[in-house]
Amino acid sequence: VPLQYGLYSSFMGCFVYCFLGTAKDVTLGPTAIMSLLVSSYAFHQPVYAVLLTFLSGCIQLAMGLLHLGFLLDFISCPVIKGFTSAASITISFNQIKNILGLQGIPRQFFLQVYETLRRTGETRAGDAVLGLTCLAALAGLRAMKSRLPRAAPAEPLAVRISYLIVWICATARNALVVLFAGLVAYSFQVMGSQPFRLTGSIPQGLPPLRPPRFSLAAPNGTIPFLSMVQDMGVGLAVVPLMGLLETVAIAKAFASQNGYRIDPNQELLALGVANVLGSFVSSYPITGSFGRTAVNAQSGVCTPAGGLVTGALVLLSLAYLTSLFYYIPKAALAAVIISAVVPMFDAGIFLTLWRVKRLDLVPLCVTFLLCFWEIQYGIVAGVLLSGILLLYSIARPPIKVSEGAVLLVQPGSSLHFPAVEHLRGAVCSRALAASPPRSVILDCCHISSIDYTVVVGLAELLQELRRHGLSLAFCGLKDPVLQVLLSADLEGFQHFPSWEEAARCRGAELGGSRAEPFTSTAEST
Numbered sequence: 001v002p003l004q005y006g007l008y009s010s011f012m013g014c015f016v017y018c019f020l021g022t023a024k025d026v027t028l029g030p031t032a033i034m035s036l037l038v039s040s041y042a043f044h045q046p047v048y049a050v051l052l053t054f055l056s057g058c059i060q061l062a063m064g065l066l067h068l069g070f071l072l073d074f075i076s077c078p079v080i081k082g083f084t085s086a087a088s089i090t091i092s093f094n095q096i097k098n099i100l101g102l103q104g105i106p107r108q109f110f111l112q113v114y115e116t117l118r119r120t121g122e123t124r125a126g127d128a129v130l131g132l133t134c135l136a137a138l139a140g141l142r143a144m145k146s147r148l149p150r151a152a153p154a155e156p157l158a159v160r161i162s163y164l165i166v167w168i169c170a171t172a173r174n175a176l177v178v179l180f181a182g183l184v185a186y187s188f189q190v191m192g193s194q195p196f197r198l199t200g201s202i203p204q205g206l207p208p209l210r211p212p213r214f215s216l217a218a219p220n221g222t223i224p225f226l227s228m229v230q231d232m233g234v235g236l237a238v239v240p241l242m243g244l245l246e247t248v249a250i251a252k253a254f255a256s257q258n259g260y261r262i263d264p265n266q267e268l269l270a271l272g273v274a275n276v277l278g279s280f281v282s283s284y285p286i287t288g289s290f291g292r293t294a295v296n297a298q299s300g301v302c303t304p305a306g307g308l309v310t311g312a313l314v315l316l317s318l319a320y321l322t323s324l325f326y327y328i329p330k331a332a333l334a335a336v337i338i339s340a341v342v343p344m345f346d347a348g349i350f351l352t353l354w355r356v357k358r359l360d361l362v363p364l365c366v367t368f369l370l371c372f373w374e375i376q377y378g379i380v381a382g383v384l385l386s387g388i389l390l391l392y393s394i395a396r397p398p399i400k401v402s403e404g405a406v407l408l409v410q411p412g413s414s415l416h417f418p419a420v421e422h423l424r425g426a427v428c429s430r431a432l433a434a435s436p437p438r439s440v441i442l443d444c445c446h447i448s449s450i451d452y453t454v455v456v457g458l459a460e461l462l463q464e465l466r467r468h469g470l471s472l473a474f475c476g477l478k479d480p481v482l483q484v485l486l487s488a489d490l491e492g493f494q495h496f497p498s499w500e501e502a503a504r505c506r507g508a509e510l511g512g513s514r515a516e517p518f519t520s521t522a523e524s525t
Contacts, residue, residue, distance in 0.1 A: 001046045001284065006030050007318055008207040009283035013274040014311030018304045020270035022262045023251040025297040027310060028274050029289045032094070032107070033375050037242060038284050041235030047216045049284035052232055054212045056240040056285050057275025063244070064272055069264030072248045074390075077256070078360045079382035081349045082367030084253045087290050087375060088344040095334035099135075101127030101197050109372045126195025127331040130184070134177050134335035142298070142339070145170035171300045174336045181332030182324075189327065196329040202322040206315065212279040239285050242376045247271050247288035249379060253344070254297055294340035359389065395419050399426045407431055410443040415450055420457030427472075428464060437470055445476035455488045462492050475501070 013028025021028075042049035063069070090109050096116055097105040101124030105115050144166065151163035169176060185196050214225040229236065244267075251262045275285055296306060317325065353360045367382030395418035402408035409427055411419075431440050465472050474495040477485070485493060 001042070001044065001049055002203070004203045004205075004207075004318075005046060005049070005282060005284060007202065007314060008281055009278060009286050011311040011314040011318075012278040012281055012283055013286045014307035014314070016274040016277060017270050018307035018311075020266060020273060021304045021307075022266045022270075023255055024260070024303050024306070025254040025293050025301060026247070026251050026288050026304075027292040027296050027307065028247070028271065028286050029292060030284065030286055031246070031289045031291075033246060034239070034243060034285055034287050036107070037235070037239055037376070041232045041239065042284070043231070045216065046282065046284075047213050048228065048232065050212045050279050050282055051214065051228060052235060052239060053275050053283055053285045054279035055229075055232075055236055056243060057272045057277075057279065059236070059240040059272070060244060060268055061272030061276060064265050064268030067265050069266075069268050072244065072264040072267075074387055075245070075249055075252065075379075075383055076360075076363060076386040078349075078353065078364035079367045079379065079386055080249055080253050080256070081346055082364045082382055083249050083371055083375065083379055084290075084344045085346055085349070086368045086371030086378060088341040090372060090375070091291050091341045092338045095337050098197070098330040098334035099128060099131035099338075100124065101331065103197075124195070124197070127197055127329070130181060130196060130329055131331035131335050134181060134332050135339060137177055137180075138173055138335060138339040141170045141173035141176075145173075174295060174299055174340075177336060178328060178332050182328045185329050186327045196331060199325050199328045199330060199333070201326050204318070204320075204322045206318050207282040209280060242379075243271060243275075243285060243287035244268065245376070245379050245383075246290075250288040250290050250293055254293060257297075290344075291337050291341060294344060295336060298340045298343070363389070391418070396422055399423060401426070401430050403434075406439045406441055407434070408441050408443060411446055413446055415444075415447045415454050417451050417453035417457075420454045424457055424461045424464075427461060431465065431470060432468060437468055439471045439473070440465065441473050441475055443476050444474055444478070444481060447481055448478055450481055450484055455484060455490075458485070459488070459490050462490060466492055 009030040017026060017028050038049055038052060042052060093109070093112060093116070094107070097103070097112075100116070100120065100122075102116065102119055102122060105112055105119075148163070148166060148170065151160045153160075155163075181196075185194070185198060188194050188196070214228075216223040216228060223231075248262070248264055248267055251267055255262045271287065275283075278286060296310075349364065350361065353364060363382045363385045366385055367378045369378070370381050371378030393413075394416050397415070397419050398412035399422075400410045400412060402410075407427075407430055409423075409430075411423060415423065427440055427442075431438055462472050471492065471494070474485070474493070475498055477495050482495065485495070
């Protein structure tokens with residue numbers, strides 16, 4: 001779509017998120033990922049892109065109103081770390097072409113790496129020098145801010161003023177670097193030479209305020225709304241869901257880094273309202289922007305009200321300042337983005353997960369590697385893999401079996417329907433394999449709820465043990481579980497307050513004490 005649609009999409013999300021968002025750093029706007037997705041379903045037609053914005057916003061808003069944000073809690077920390085680490089690399093490398101002054105570099109990461117390395121001989125000296133200088137200045141100012149001692153109230157006025165000047169320069173380092181680079185580029189332009197690649201001209205003027213169009217004029221007639229929806233097809237599911245995943249993944253990443261929590265339902269509402277209202281100002285679908293959010297965080301933004309400043313500056317720029325943007329060198333903007341996203345790469349997470357739980361390295365590595373292909377595929381694959389690992393832990397809970405005159409069986413976690421066959425197999429194999437076969441006491445102290453499938457499985461287990469002349473007694477039942485089992489009216493059902501009482505009633509003695517019931521146990525997983 002025409003260049004100005006990027007700016008049309010850059011301010012409404014800032015205003016909406018200020019009032020509805022829950023993460024202080026997040027900025028909503030157009031992103032490379034969302035732009036690529038929309039290009040697949042908008043057919044290079046702004047009317048399709050704006051209508052897709054409206055429909056995506058309606059879907060996201062409905063999910064927020066229905067409180068479906070809990071679904072986004074299934075994005076685990078390893079998935080988020082894999083996404084942010086890969087995104088920091090891909091976004092940084094995507095800006096190398098601007099640092100080197102190269103053009104015509106493809107967006108796909110591996111092709112990008114190949115083409116950039118192949119064409120390093122075409123590097124423009126002016127862009128490279130300016131870009132590296134800006135990177136060095138940004139790194140120096142950030143280090144200065146982190147090491148700046150706080151001026152005490154008792155210090156002389158001159159010292160406090162000096163501290164304030166240095167603090168402002170370090171905090172506003174991104175704006176200062178861009179302003180300095182723009183002045184340098186303008187000076188060269190006045191002298192009749194230009195060693196830098198510039199942002200270039202941008203059409204001036206605010207977007208018209210109007211609802212999205214629900215039909216499109218074509219040479220052979222009018223394309224109605226239903227036909228446009230059919231043309232967009234699966235995009236009506238992919239675009240809003242990827243927008244949600246990207247926004248929440250970014251919000252969670254920065255929230256965990258800065259020690260605050262987000263509300264997924266509120267994030268859904270904020271994104272949905274932003275897209276619905278954005279469609280009235282010719283915006284295409286927006287989502288959380290990793291690069292701009294990182295710039296926001298590195299600039300020291302403390303509340304979502306920073307979005308008011310961002311949105312106001314975009315509107316001011318559209319109305320009056322687009323001509324001045326002509327002179328901003330692309331190398332300077334690239335340096336700002338690189339310096340903002342590089343700190344998001346967390347190399348230590350790999351070693352941490354190796355020490356804590358190595359299985360979590362699987363979704364981390366899958367997300368990290370696939371994000372170099374396509375970020376949306378990496379996030380989806382990581383979420384699915386985390387879900388599979390979660391379901392496996394539910395389907396195969398740890399089961400401890402204590403040997404004695406009877407078998408004491410204790411599931412290590414709650415019991416759900418995928419696990420009932422695993423429990424039946426563990427109980428029957430141990431009870432019937434013992435010599436002689438032994439009755440069973442099932443300690444349910446860790447089970448807080450059961451479903452109908454579990455009840456059916458327990459009834460079949462009772463019958464199977466009875467066929468072999470054995471019994472099954474329950475102990476430690478919580479009230480909800482006990483009420484369900486009593487309602488089911490299981491044949492031969494017996495329950496006791498504790499396993500000791502159950503053992504006494506059967507005239508059996510278990511070795512060890514209640515404090516150490518599993519000193520000689522086997523565990524089934």
